Amino acid sequence: MAGTARHDREMAINAKRQLSATSDPVERLRLQCLARGSSGIKGLSRTFRIMDDDNNRTLDLKEFMKGLNDYGVLIEKDEALKLFQHFDRDGSGQIDFDEFLITLRPPMSNARKEVIMQAFRKLDKTGDGVITIEDLRGVYNAKNHPKYQNGEWTEEQVFRKFLDSFDSPDDKDGQVTKEEFLNYYSGVSASIESDVYFILMMRSAWKL
Numbered sequence: 001m002a003g004t005a006r007h008d009r010e011m012a013i014n015a016k017r018q019l020s021a022t023s024d025p026v027e028r029l030r031l032q033c034l035a036r037g038s039s040g041i042k043g044l045s046r047t048f049r050i051m052d053d054d055n056n057r058t059l060d061l062k063e064f065m066k067g068l069n070d071y072g073v074l075i076e077k078d079e080a081l082k083l084f085q086h087f088d089r090d091g092s093g094q095i096d097f098d099e100f101l102i103t104l105r106p107p108m109s110n111a112r113k114e115v116i117m118q119a120f121r122k123l124d125k126t127g128d129g130v131i132t133i134e135d136l137r138g139v140y141n142a143k144n145h146p147k148y149q150n151g152e153w154t155e156e157q158v159f160r161k162f163l164d165s166f167d168s169p170d171d172k173d174g175q176v177t178k179e180e181f182l183n184y185y186s187g188v189s190a191s192i193e194s195d196v197y198f199i200l201m202m203r204s205a206w207k208l
Helices: 005-019 025-034 040-051 061-070 077-087 097-104 110-123 155-166 178-190 195-206
Strands: 058-060 094-096
Touching: 005 025, 005 178, 025 040, 025 077, 025 097, 025 178, 040 061, 040 097, 040 178, 058 061, 058 097, 061 077, 077 094, 077 097, 094 097, 097 178, 110 178, 110 195, 155 178, 178 195
Parallel strands: none
Antiparallel strands: 058 094
């Protein structure tokens, strides 16, 4: 169970509606990502990871602007500059990649984060911090999937499809990191107002 399609649609519609009413640059970027559904923020994070040529987990202004542009974020140059300055707290001309993503994620209560991490730990059978097809074998029953039952997909394809739903749209590598899992569910969480409902949904989805 990933985020339900209905939640995704509702969230995208709400994000687009709120976009016209807000002038805060961070909130505007967050809403542009959420308007793409649960995996919007994750997709942006992948784009930035590709930009980060020297793998130092930081971005300069040029990399930042190019990343926004490549991901198709509609933003004026001065607004992008304001955003960059907001994240470049020490004025070094570099922004910390992880800090940027954590700020961009829609805020979540600790109770929500905890239930998301419980689900992650349950799926990550090997405990190496990454969910792979191997991890899923004992946890997720592919045989209940309608496409497996009608012979269209193999068990492997069902697992791969499942992992792809958490993976970034542009770079599906068949592995889901803790960061990707949290980014994904912060998107789903943004579409669900009640903590109790979110936690119930996670518990029943993952049998926690």
